[in-house]
Amino acid sequence: MVKNPSSIPRNTDQKQFLTILSREEALARFEAALFPWPVPTETLRLAEALGLALAEDVVAQVDVPPFDRSNVDGFAVRAADLVAASDLQPVRLTLNMETIACGSLPQLAVLPGTATAIATGGPLPRGADAIVMVEYTQPAEGAAIEVWRAVSPGQFVSSAGSDMARGEVVLRAGSVIGAREIGILAACGTAQVTVARKLRVAVLSTGDELVQPGEPLQPAGIYDANGPIVSAAVTENGGEAYFLGAFPDDEARLETAMREALDSHDVLILSGGTSKGAGDVSYRIIGRLGQPGIIAHGVALKPGKPLCLAVCDGKPVIILPGFPTSAMFTFHDMVVPILRRMAGLPPRVDAQTSAQLPFRVPSELGRTEFVMVSLVQGRDGLMAYATGKGSGAITAFAQADGFIRIDAFVDHLPAGAQLPVTLFTPQVKVPDLVVIGSHCTGLDLVVGKIARQGISVRSLAVGSLGGLAAAKRCECDLAPIHLFDPQTQVYNTPFLGEGMELVPGWRRIQGIVFRRGDARFEDHAAPEAVEAALADPECMMVNRNQGAGTRILIDQLLGQKRPDGYWNQPRSHNAVAAAVVQKRADWGVTIGPVARAAGLGFIPLTQEHFDFALVADRKERVAVQAFLAALLSPDMQEALERAGFSRAC
Numbered sequence: 002m003v004k005n006p007s008s009i010p011r012n013t014d015q016k017q018f019l020t021i022l023s024r025e026e027a028l029a030r031f032e033a034a035l036f037p038w039p040v041p042t043e044t045l046r047l048a049e050a051l052g053l054a055l056a057e058d059v060v061a062q063v064d065v066p067p068f069d070r071s072n073v074d075g076f077a078v079r080a081a082d083l084v085a086a087s088d089l090q091p092v093r094l095t096l097n098m099e100t101i102a103c104g105s106l107p108q109l110a111v112l113p114g115t116a117t118a119i120a121t122g123g124p125l126p127r128g129a130d131a132i133v134m135v136e137y138t139q140p141a142e143g144a145a146i147e148v149w150r151a152v153s154p155g156q157f158v159s160s161a162g163s164d165m166a167r168g169e170v171v172l173r174a175g176s177v178i179g180a181r182e183i184g185i186l187a188a189c190g191t192a193q194v195t196v197a198r199k200l201r202v203a204v205l206s207t208g209d210e211l212v213q214p215g216e217p218l219q220p221a222g223i224y225d226a227n228g229p230i231v232s233a234a235v236t237e238n239g240g241e242a243y244f245l246g247a248f249p250d251d252e253a254r255l256e257t258a259m260r261e262a263l264d265s266h267d268v269l270i271l272s273g274g275t276s277k278g279a280g281d282v283s284y285r286i287i288g289r290l291g292q293p294g295i296i297a298h299g300v301a302l303k304p305g306k307p308l309c310l311a312v313c314d315g316k317p318v319i320i321l322p323g324f325p326t327s328a329m330f331t332f333h334d335m336v337v338p339i340l341r342r343m344a345g346l347p348p349r350v351d352a353q354t355s356a357q358l359p360f361r362v363p364s365e366l367g368r369t370e371f372v373m374v375s376l377v378q379g380r381d382g383l384m385a386y387a388t389g390k391g392s393g394a395i396t397a398f399a400q401a402d403g404f405i406r407i408d409a410f411v412d413h414l415p416a417g418a419q420l421p422v423t424l425f426t427p428q429v430k431v432p433d434l435v436v437i438g439s440h441c442t443g444l445d446l447v448v449g450k451i452a453r454q455g456i457s458v459r460s461l462a463v464g465s466l467g468g469l470a471a472a473k474r475c476e477c478d479l480a481p482i483h484l485f486d487p488q489t490q491v492y493n494t495p496f497l498g499e500g501m502e503l504v505p506g507w508r509r510i511q512g513i514v515f516r517r518g519d520a521r522f523e524d525h526a527a528p529e530a531v532e533a534a535l536a537d538p539e540c541m542m543v544n545r546n547q548g549a550g551t552r553i554l555i556d557q558l559l560g561q562k563r564p565d566g567y568w569n570q571p572r573s574h575n576a577v578a579a580a581v582v583q584k585r586a587d588w589g590v591t592i593g594p595v596a597r598a599a600g601l602g603f604i605p606l607t608q609e610h611f612d613f614a615l616v617a618d619r620k621e622r623v624a625v626q627a628f629l630a631a632l633l634s635p636d637m638q639e640a641l642e643r644a645g646f647s648r649a650c
């Protein structure tokens with residue numbers, strides 16, 4: 002990050018920055034500098050070894066089962082005695098005077114013409130070669146049984162070593178120990194195993210602006226998301242994360258922290274400060290930490306270009322880009338394979354599926370681009386909606402089902418392209434209800450209610466027109482819309498396509514927001530307030546983007562006027578409120594609930610209709626019915642009113 006204007010780097014400061022390598026080249030160089038790496042091992046009790054990889058092959062020290070064992074309750078016999086046994090001609094066998102239970106050692110041999118009672122799991126007595134099930138016998142006079150079934154030799158007997166034989170390799174080095182592996186080890190009497198010990202990974206965030214979650218956010222502060230993300234991702238991939246905190250861009254302090262981290266850990270992962278800002282110091286420190294130092298700084302990846310990979314005296318040091326989505330993506334794509342190999346774990350296997358793009362996806366030439374996507378079921382298969390809000394947005398990664406890859410020399414993918422999608426989860430999880438269109442905090446209330454009923458909902462914010470297009474293609478159940486038709490002066494209904502029905506939602510009051518106490522607005526009606534704002538050259542507005550319903554309203558208010566701030570055109574209601582709260586603007590237009598939540602003054606302008614275009618074909622689906630019932634329920638109507646929305650009459 003850049004601290005102050007005087008520290009913005011001039012060209013001469015930048016010669017050491019970013020020699021961009023391809024992803025493959027960067028990985029190959031990193032691996033060549035790091036491996037062979039002596040996997041650190043430790044010997045642990047079985048229960049402690051869960052999730053770790055075996056460092057050595059495990060050889061069975063005993064036979065399993067250790068003796069020939071009966072698999073059923075019945076009688077140990079000699080098969081030859083029963084060759085002629087049948088329903089009509091049962092064979093009589095004399096009983097030996099013992100019963101072999103589990104754990105009891107047989108004392109008497111089974112001689113021709115005799116049988117010994119035996120339980121499931123009991124050791125086979127000398128002389129016997131098969132078991133006859135108790136169901137095919139009945140007691141006979143004089144301590145004997147009658148048997149009316151023949152048995153073959155070995156029937157219902159597991160012979161010693163048939164499961165695992167002494168000396169056999171039962172688990173190979175590299176196997177990850179789960180419940181099944183623990184079963185194998187316990188069954189052959191192994192109490193301790195030598196495993197690759199968990200990698201000790203030091204995690205450190207950098208940036209003057211970073212504030213730890215739970216602390217108050219100062220002006221221009223940002224909560225440290227990367228620290229917790231990277232720590233959790235290290236743990237998820239079998240490492241032991243040590244989060245050392247967020248450090249300001251102070252070269253001396255950071256260097257001390259990095260040296261200490263490297264002394265006591267196997268790996269050091271930082272985030273932030275890898276790009277071009279003069280405050281970006283961590284990569285400079287690496288040069289002094291050990292040989293060979295930086296291996297790659299700059300990878301032709303999007304997101305993730307400023308990734309920095311280094312090896313300092315045998316230990317990897319990685320600087321992830323500061324933007325959380327870039328940090329998460331580069332960690333999963335470039336760092337996880339290295340960590341797993343260092344930890345003796347097998348490579349991660351990502352599941353794949355195939356899906357179609359609903360929209361054209363532009364891409365930057367020269368960088369392999371990874372675009373996060375959310376999957377929904379379309380008419381002819383899965384559709385992949387890009388969830389991109391830029392690498393600064395954390396939800397792009399968190400809400401995605403997977404990602405698509407766009408080659409470096411492709412500048413866009415056309416709408417309708419069928420592509421492989423790499424999944425973040427082992428299987429595609431198609432949600433019960435899909436809502437695509439405009440977003441509103443009121444929608445969160447309804448979705449929350451049905452989610453508590455166990456219905457999974459995917460809600461994608463692509464704007465009203467994007468929602469209608471998805472509804473037309475049958476990719477969603479409901480499209481939330483708020484579109485005003487100036488010709489008919491009617492909201493939403495004129496925009497419905499074939500096969501769609503209107504489900505009334507709620508009304509949102511659009512109004513002018515201002516900071517309380519501003520005499521240009523306080524206690525004025527809208528026309529006077531706008532007049533006062535336009536008359537004052539110091540008064541700064543914040544606009545909305547083209548295509549937003551709110552923008553139509555603002556244009557009506559302004560007529561031909563273009564006051565200062567007109568070209569600041571954020572894309573959301575909340576951004577308008579934030580601009581006014583933070584004094585980057587003095588007024589703007591947003592909806593009542595957002596104004597109220599931001600503590601701003603509010604002059605109502607008009608009521609906007611927020612409704613749903615329902616895909617009629619999907620109306621009878623259980624999840625759709627649950628949504629409609631939740632929407633109409635009296636408690637939901639009350640909750641919407643409490644949040645500042647009014648009923649659709």
Ligand SMILES: Nc1nc2c(c(=O)[nH]1)N[C@H]1C(S)=C(S)[C@@H](COP(=O)(O)OP(=O)(O)OC[C@H]3O[C@@H](n4cnc5c(N)ncnc54)[C@H](O)[C@@H]3O)O[C@H]1N2
Nearest residue numbers: 002206225226227228273274275276277306322323324327
């Ligand atoms: N002139 C150029 N500027 C930038 C370039 C470029 O090539 N030329 N690359 C851009 C790219 S791509 C990325 S990615 C970012 C990464 O920059 P840094 O790694 O130097 O990261 P910072 O500047 O420190 O921070 C960027 C951004 O992320 C926020 N951040 C940082 N750490 C955290 C954290 N732990 N938790 C949450 N958010 C964090 C930080 O506040 C900034 O908003 O650079 C572009 N710039």
Ligand code: MOO
Nearest residue numbers: 304305306327392
């Ligand atoms: O490459 Mo950066 O990581 O996209 O924002």
